[in-house]
Amino acid sequence: MRTAGPQRPDLARELLARAAEAATRRAQRARNQLDAVQLGQGRHSDHANTNVLRRILAEHDWPGHRLVGPAAARAAWSIALHSDDAPDFQRAATTLLERAVRAGDALVQHWAHLHDRALVNSGRVQMYGTQFLLRADGVVLYPVHAPQLLDERRASVGLPPIAVALEAVRRRYAPDHRAEDALAVALRQVA
Template sequence: MDYQIIAKRILELKNADLNLREKLIKSKQLSEGYNQEMEKLHNQNAKTLAEIIEIIGYPTIDKVGKEANEATWLIIQHSIGQPDFMRKCAAELKTAVNENKADAIHLAYLTDRIAVFEDKPQLYGTQFDWDETGKLIPNPFDDLAKVNERRKAIGLITLEEQTESIQKRALNENQTPPKDFNKQKEEMNEWRKKVGWIK
């Protein structure tokens, strides 16, 4: 099995994702719901990655190297229209982390993202969204002290520090809150039902 070719393919998927994101930031289309072009690309990338995983198993650091392993996580993290795929990957990533073949921080981000889509509290506070006042804040989490303990255990800064950093980045990228908070929330819930996150 030529893992180098597979690693190269995974990096191509990641680069296509990041290039599109950059384009949407420049055209100020990133904050208005889930962009259709981006959704299509995320679903295509998930399909290709699923085929790769079918052949080689989870692309761990020892197989594809650190960079492609990180790119794998990014593709999974963005596969939000594929709940079953994300959950399956989270289980495989957990095994890889336990075997020291993947990064525990990646698992924390993926675990939180799944929790947010399932309407469950985050364990690490890695996922953020706009509130009704137009402020970018962490999605609901269980307990601040516990969240910060878990974050520290895997080498993350405190949630307070992360919040400040995320808010600065959004400002630098000219991200803005949705024009109609309730409408966007409604649309998001409809979308989550459609793809199968919630009933």
């Protein structure tokens, strides 16, 4: 049985290229491999990515699996997730992504992650424990609503227990990055 490709492969290619470039830049930033000019270029690129996704959302609603395919839908989620300088846009994207999840056109895990990010960026506590802070002394979880129920909420959206996710993030950002590729793949599957 052959599955149909995305309705808009042109949008899929654009989202994939933009998200891949941004991911590479974020990895370099996490390792302090960017100078001040490159950091500024990265901020400009993130702003441009937000504007492209804003246009796509205005024209097509959330770019889900049917419109752009699963990989590009993930790319759109990543762009929205990292649109931290546009909190109103991020909240609107969360609403559209939730609608796509209800229609079976997006992953609930992506919605939970974006929902948490929008909450944290608006100064509120997160619900699903997907947002971490990388500090000099290690990785810590941003404050979470009703922590005693966190694993139950995470399970309700298909996320693993918080201890598993926290360990994966800590390994990913440990000083020894030799196993990073395997861990990055695992973290994407976990988060």
